[in-house]
Amino acid sequence: MSEALNQFKQPLLIQLETEMKRYIEQHVQEKSLRESMIYSLEAGGKRIRPLLLFVTMASFKKEVDFGAVQVASALEMIHTYSLIHDDLPAMDDDDLRRGKPTNHKVYGEALAILAGDGLLTMAFQLLSQSQLANDKKLLLIQLLAETAGSSGMVAGQVADILGEGQSLSVEELIAIHQRKTGELIRFAVLAGGILADQSQQTIADLAQLSTHLGLAFQIRDDILDVISDQSVLGKATQKDELAEKNTYPGLLGLAGAKAALASEMNQSRAIIRTLEKEQLDVTLFEELLELFSLEEKGVKK
């Protein structure tokens, strides 16, 4: 990662971690619940969704203030709850996440379900109490519920589970991932635009951008599952194939998946260049795109 993005993100991610932990410690008295929630929030991850929100906002030359950190915290809480529930034995049954035992392996299934429920609910509590104007709070609460819920991420997870063991078309696979992973990425990018007071037209362009970024992110994830080993990813690999999951490399071949990734990246760059005419500073955004390429983990292209 280049120096500019690194310098930009370090203080913001520290604020993010601090705010998430502060909010939980302030509101959760039940010790084991608090520990279970914090365990998964602190289990690492690149905080790609908060980072997308921060970069989008800053690219419109808007200072990333504490209100934005709170919105990003709510978003990361939603993402984290979804990982906890996805890892449960009844779902993907994963023992490892980011190189650490999954929540239910440490705290048991009951507490993992409840920690997920707690984080999901807390995201809306935090948004409702955030330092934003009331109209923005409501807009973001509605957008987060739409993108995270049963018309968005939750629906994508259902479709993914129902699709296991069946052979899907590429279109069907895309439809799953646009909801399962794409919707929260859409929230991140749109929230950045909303917090930067952008016009409806720009918000529409950002929605387009987020669709390509979301697909790029998922295709890259599928490719890494095939070509990496566990020590690099910090979770079980080749697991998709074992679970008879439909993946981009599975449907398109490895070369085809890499070509699809390149196509989504190119379309993302094209939209970013369009937005440059609308006063978007593209420096950070172009650096951020490197996180979506295969080079980030030192993997051969």
Next chain:
Amino acid sequence: MSEALNQFKQPLLIQLETEMKRYIEQHVQEKSLRESMIYSLEAGGKRIRPLLLFVTMASFKKEVDFGAVQVASALEMIHTYSLIHDDLPAMDDDDLRRGKPTNHKVYGEALAILAGDGLLTMAFQLLSQSQLANDKKLLLIQLLAETAGSSGMVAGQVADILGEGQSLSVEELIAIHQRKTGELIRFAVLAGGILADQSQQTIADLAQLSTHLGLAFQIRDDILDVISDQSVLGKATQKDELAEKNTYPGLLGLAGAKAALASEMNQSRAIIRTLEKEQLDVTLFEELLELFSLEEKGVKK
């Protein structure tokens, strides 16, 4: 139940059912997810929380409008999600709920977890889009998150699970139930007062009332578990004892539990009479209290 309360509640509960189903059908495209969510919402129940909200609002001579029906729908979605998750094998492991197979027995565990996540998220989506003024929307979103989340109902569920097999004091048992069941009842009563534009002082009195009602509700539930059989309750009975759950009859004896119930009911009535001086019409409220007594199910006192 008396005629007045019956006539009051019938049209409102029909509006409630209609709105919950309409909202899900409008927003959930994924068929099995939609069915699973609707299955548990329509599995019956007395809609005691929505009813409390409606009665509180109407007792202040405020017309129960569509906005109030939407708030009650959000509340019932939260209550329903909590039942779906509580019934899971990792939690209470219940096969029957209101005389019907529980969600995971019909749709499988994965879909039950996701239907719960979907209903939880949808409650906030519905509130954010409801026909209320922005300041009321935000107040109710924050209150619902606080009462339902990891400082409220979710924390109570954690405490209940951790308390199984341990011998608790009555104070500890009360602390569990004030969160596990009491907090959503608090939301119902407070939301009724907020929607009826009541003063801070009246809202504080309503909070007191809701504490007594919440405890009465739980004590009654525990007593019914001891003295009823499965055909009456529509769920497994004597289950608390088998699970080594702490209950009021277990700690106080059956007579002691009945005395505690009577005490909570008397304190509720005393607060309602105080509120009568503040223009509260007590007719519906006093009839509603019968739902909290042991006579409702035709059980001998």
